[in-house]
Amino acid sequence: MKYQKIPEATIRRLSRYSRCLEEMDEKGEKVVSSAQLANKCIVNPAQVRKDLAYFGEFGIRGVGYYVKDLLNNIKKILGSDKEWRMALVGVGNLGSSLLAYKDFLKQNYTIVAAFDIDPPKVIGRVSEKLGKPVEVFHINRIKDVVKERKIEIGLITTPPSEAQGVADLLVEAEVRGILNFAPAQITVPEGFVVKDVFFTTILDNLAYLLSN
Amino acid sequence: MKYQKIPEATIRRLSRYSRCLEEMDEKGEKVVSSAQLANKCIVNPAQVRKDLAYFGEFGIRGVGYYVKDLLNNIKKILGSDKEWRMALVGVGNLGSSLLAYKDFLKQNYTIVAAFDIDPPKVIGRVSEKLGKPVEVFHINRIKDVVKERKIEIGLITTPPSEAQGVADLLVEAEVRGILNFAPAQITVPEGFVVKDVFFTTILDNLAYLLSN
DNA sequence: TCAATTTTGTGACTCCTTTCACAAATTTTG
DNA sequence: CAAAATTTGTGAAAGGAGTCACAAAATTGA
Incomplete structure (x- = not known):
């Protein structure tokens, strides 16, 4: 297939396929058809095939897809097969919450440093499971620390201003x-790339759907 | 304008306009054109007008939109002009974090109860600003409490299983x-309506964009 | 071995969203 | 007061994304 711009929605679905395939793999399932995967992810089977077709041919006609193989391919496509080192900026209410919440750093996303204008701030309770607490630096040290710790993603958890x-x-x-x-x-x-996570926007969305 | 299905993207943008208009209102700005609003929200001016046109005529030709008036109208459309009472289910790591994080309940979204299989669980530190801590009930009391406290939105913060x-x-x-x-x-x-907030999906998205 | 069956990959079609472009309405200016 | 300027609201065009339907490839079974 010749080059095409890949829809953002496709990328979001790949992440979903990835999650479903992981579950299937854990259950020991070896092969999956686009229809089965689509069913599990609540999308159209042709959608699954088209999404994958942007990146290559991963299936075998008459058979389907090898779960492990497809999962690895999707992870490689997403770049979620490598470790991503992150810094959190703004150790307030939400910031310290996220530092304490281990599950969202699933597998390959790790917060390796935090920054604040008031660094001696206590970084929430340290989750028992979390292991070492994350070091909090003064914001003016951001440039060195980013370089030193090879940080590639920043989380902004400051006040909007x-x-x-x-x-x-x-x-x-x-x-x-x-x-x-x-x-x-x-x-x-x-x-550079920014992705927003606005709880209020999502709640407004929900409110709209519930009111109409 | 005759009835049409309203795109989900339109609703998301309305929420964005709402945020921008609030800022403008605070700054004391009285009137705004679609071009100015679009510029602030980083969208196309025609998009702004079309989004609003789904719901009525809110502007004045040659003038623009009255900030306060438009803001009120958008809030009414979204249903974000009323108070929404929410329950949080799963007082684990993320759950207690959200309970402690006041800012995401901006204005009209309030968590009025929490549930868990292990209710005596301590609900994180209670933020100083938060006021009263949220009561945590055993999950089997959900039906009564929902009715009693007029809960309309549920937050699921349990393990995926x-x-x-x-x-x-x-x-x-x-x-x-x-x-x-x-x-x-x-x-x-x-x-019924479900909206997902999967941190991993968003990070996978970011990872993809950074890898390509 | 060959017909029947399964399931992928993809061109064509449909549907939906965004952008353009301009008439209509209002204000401003001379 | 009329012409110029501004800005909305919207029909039409363009651009994307999702679905359908089928040829192609592989497997299964007789």
């Missing part, structure tokens, strides 16, 4: 990926 | 809206 400033610092430190929890529009230069 | 079971309980208790943080596909009957 500080979000753009923090984004600028992350850009300056060449942190190319930002996950923004602060409900504020932030902009970054070409080559 | 329990998510569908909890969803079933919420459905039985007639909680029509569910915000699902547990990375598992859950299904609910017609008339």
